[in-house]
Amino acid sequence: MIIKNQILELKRELGNKIIIPAHHYEDPQIVEVSEFVGDSYKLAVDCAKTDAEFIVFCGVYFMAEAADILSQSNQKVIMPNLSAGCPMADQINRKQAEKAVKLIQKRTPKQIAPVVYMNSYADIKSFCGKQDGSVCTSSNASEIIDYYLKQDKAVFFTPDFNLGINTAHKLGLADNEIVKVEQDMEINDSYDPAKVKMYIWDGFCHVHKVFTVQNIIELRSQYENIKIIVHPECDRGVVNNSDISGSTQKIYNEIKNSPAGSVWGVGTEYNFVKRIADEFPDKTILPLKKSICHNMAKITSEKLLTSLGSINAHIKEGLELKNVVSVDEEDKENAARALNKMIEIVES
């Protein structure tokens, strides 16, 4: 409570010079003191629309980078804890992406279009923009991939295998039209390159990968009318055995708009599930399993307070600003191209 009051006091002092966005998976204590909560892309867009000079980003590193890429030139992005990374985004770097695309291009007669999930670092988004590819989010992945497939291009999708394969099946692709690209660049040779429509990098989110079909069976056996809703970063079997799958925002909206008395089994990050269970006490909201993103949890109230203090000291005493997230200008430009391509496809 003391820390929360200190944060609120500093927020009052800093006024509209700062904005605090929080990702859905942040601890409720962080969400409580933030201006808005949401998925990574929406947070980055919403921050850029404000007049705040300092964006104090409560989420993981790739999200803060996205906020910097889309920010106005006078805005600075600060992270309360720079070590909050993303193990899934860590599973591919620019060199690996370039090598994979070269390797695939040698085998296929089709042109390759890279599509990179929002949950990736700026260098991968930049690589994608340079190659005329697009970023996608978990809610628009099928639209973006379909756009390239309709041009008879083969899509190289990275980094999350589950989102890739779940989207491929949603689009009606057959198993022989999909090839997994192992992280050691091993590509199964037994496929017909002329048929392949998607090459999917073998990355994963450990937070979503832990859910199993057995978790769903157990909840269904306990609650007759339960609806199962999961994130598409979950395994294919889990998605196939759920009633609904979608982004964290979609999960939130579905539950919010369901009638009182509804029972939900939710396959996504535990802090989020717990928060919505508290927000909608007229519904029964249960996690498929308690799975926490420990990187999101690195953004603590103490770290947030230190960040706000550092901004205050910078403004008042000219002290060095700490924990600034600043994407290299060339990467910024190319990553913005890939992000703008996503908007262009979705709006077309």
Ligand code: SF4
């Ligand atoms: S939940 Fe998964 S994808 Fe999201 S930040 Fe954590 S590890 Fe990365």
